[in-house]
Amino acid sequence: MAADPDATMTAAATMHHGGPDATEIRHDWPMPFAGPGELLVRITAAALNNTDIWSREGAYGSPEDPTAIAGWKGVPLEFPRIQGIDVAGVVEAVGDSVPSHWIGRRVLVDPTVRYAGEFPVDLIGTEADGGFAEFHVCALSRAHDVSDSPLTDAQLACLPTAYGTAMGMINRAGCSPGERVLVTGSSGGVGSAAIQLLSDRGCHVVARTSPDKAADVERWGAHEVSVRGADELGQLAEVDAAVDVVGGEEFPALVDRLRDGGRLVFAGAIAGPMVTLDLRRVYLRQRRLIGSTMHTPQDFAELARVATEGGVRPHVAEVFALEDLHTAQERFARRDFFGKLVVAPNGTDAALSSGWTPTVTRC
Numbered sequence: 001m002a003a004d005p006d007a008t009m010t011a012a013a014t015m016h017h018g019g020p021d022a023t024e025i026r027h028d029w030p031m032p033f034a035g036p037g038e039l040l041v042r043i044t045a046a047a048l049n050n051t052d053i054w055s056r057e058g059a060y061g062s063p064e065d066p067t068a069i070a071g072w073k074g075v076p077l078e079f080p081r082i083q084g085i086d087v088a089g090v091v092e093a094v095g096d097s098v099p100s101h102w103i104g105r106r107v108l109v110d111p112t113v114r115y116a117g118e119f120p121v122d123l124i125g126t127e128a129d130g131g132f133a134e135f136h137v138c139a140l141s142r143a144h145d146v147s148d149s150p151l152t153d154a155q156l157a158c159l160p161t162a163y164g165t166a167m168g169m170i171n172r173a174g175c176s177p178g179e180r181v182l183v184t185g186s187s188g189g190v191g192s193a194a195i196q197l198l199s200d201r202g203c204h205v206v207a208r209t210s211p212d213k214a215a216d217v218e219r220w221g222a223h224e225v226s227v228r229g230a231d232e233l234g235q236l237a238e239v240d241a242a243v244d245v246v247g248g249e250e251f252p253a254l255v256d257r258l259r260d261g262g263r264l265v266f267a268g269a270i271a272g273p274m275v276t277l278d279l280r281r282v283y284l285r286q287r288r289l290i291g292s293t294m295h296t297p298q299d300f301a302e303l304a305r306v307a308t309e310g311g312v313r314p315h316v317a318e319v320f321a322l323e324d325l326h327t328a329q330e331r332f333a334r335r336d337f338f339g340k341l342v343v344a345p346n347g348t349d350a351a352l353s354s355g356w357t358p359t360v361t362r363c
């Protein structure tokens with residue numbers, strides 16, 4: 001069936017940098033179509049992330065001016081833009097050269113539209129259109145077939161950013177079965193993902209968390225809990241590796257918890273980016289510090305495999321209709337939930353199930 005150039009869809013279109021009003025719910029947005037080598041995905045679930053808000057606000061600043069209105073690359077975004085970096089859905093149609101057996105498959109979409117080597121440089125939601133719409137077009141190489149996963153589509157949509165980042169950290173640190181690994185910020189998006197992925201890999205996970213989150217992180221699969229504000233890091237037995245998104249004043253103590261030759265991988269600094277570190281504590285003990293951002297194509301493929309095998313179980317706090325995106329983002333800002341918030345552009349039934357009946361065939 002040929003693509004209809006006049007077809008429209010519902011989309012949340014962000015028209016400029018600014019507050020929530022910068023994003024409009026439109027029912028007349030041009031429907032994308034799959035070109036050669038591409039898939040048209042009917043989006044069943046798209047998860048919310050901090051980057052949606054910070055990108056809309058232009059809150060990243062630039063290297064020269066931290067107060068500049070800019071996206072994550074230090075320059076303003078191009079508009080209009082459909083935001084939403086975390087996408088799961090079902091293939092509705094395929095472009096030329098894509099085998100038709102893809103139609104009807106459930107897919108997890110790699111948010112990276114362009115890698116430089118193994119590093120992400122362009123992402124959906126910022127440099128290309130993302131998941132806050134009924135449909136999304138992606139290259140076949142970015143679609144990972146997760147049809148056999150026991151996860152709902154809403155759970156799948158929780159994976160790309162948080163679990164992709166955690167997978168990237170774990171692989172860069174070379175965490176292997178049986179190793180003792182410390183995770184900080186462990187009740188958060190990346191931290192809770194790291195707990196589950198490490199536990200699935202057969203590591204012994206020590207979770208550093210705040211007092212009221214101890215039970216939650218044990219539910220995620222932590223084998224030991226170290227409570228921030230109560231347990232000194234120095235009391236912990238040494239670890240083979242540490243996975244850190246917190247930084248701040250505990251960073252030097254984390255370094256000191258590594259065994260000789262241990263690895264500390266870090267991807268965030270939620271408690272503060274400036275740290276004072278005695279470098280002798282690193283080199284005299286053969287320790288390694290590893291910076292990490294997001295995932296490589298191989299990390300993402302591994303994540304899709306783990307999701308298919310049911311090795312992770314993301315917690316979905318609430319599913320909203322796409323039309324209620326503003327309400328969802330208000331709740332996101334209140335942080336009065338545990339897990340992820342998800343919008344369902346094709347209805348909550350589709351987000352909470354694992355199947356979809358395709359209606360269109362070939363563009």
Ligand SMILES: NC(=O)c1ccc[n+]([C@@H]2O[C@H](COP(=O)([O-])OP(=O)(O)OC[C@H]3O[C@@H](n4cnc5c(N)ncnc54)[C@H](OP(=O)(O)O)[C@@H]3O)[C@@H](O)[C@H]2O)c1
Nearest residue numbers: 185186187188189190209210245267268269270271293294
């Ligand atoms: N580089 C990348 O690719 C990448 C990707 C995603 C996120 N990030 C960064 O990673 C960090 C965490 O992201 P997230 O999505 O996991 O955030 P999140 O869901 O908000 O969780 C952050 C967690 O950190 C802990 N925390 C918060 N404030 C803290 C403080 N002052 N001191 C110590 N711990 C504190 C809390 O966990 P506990 O109560 O359990 O300690 C909180 O749940 C952010 O800085 C984010 O920008 C980086």
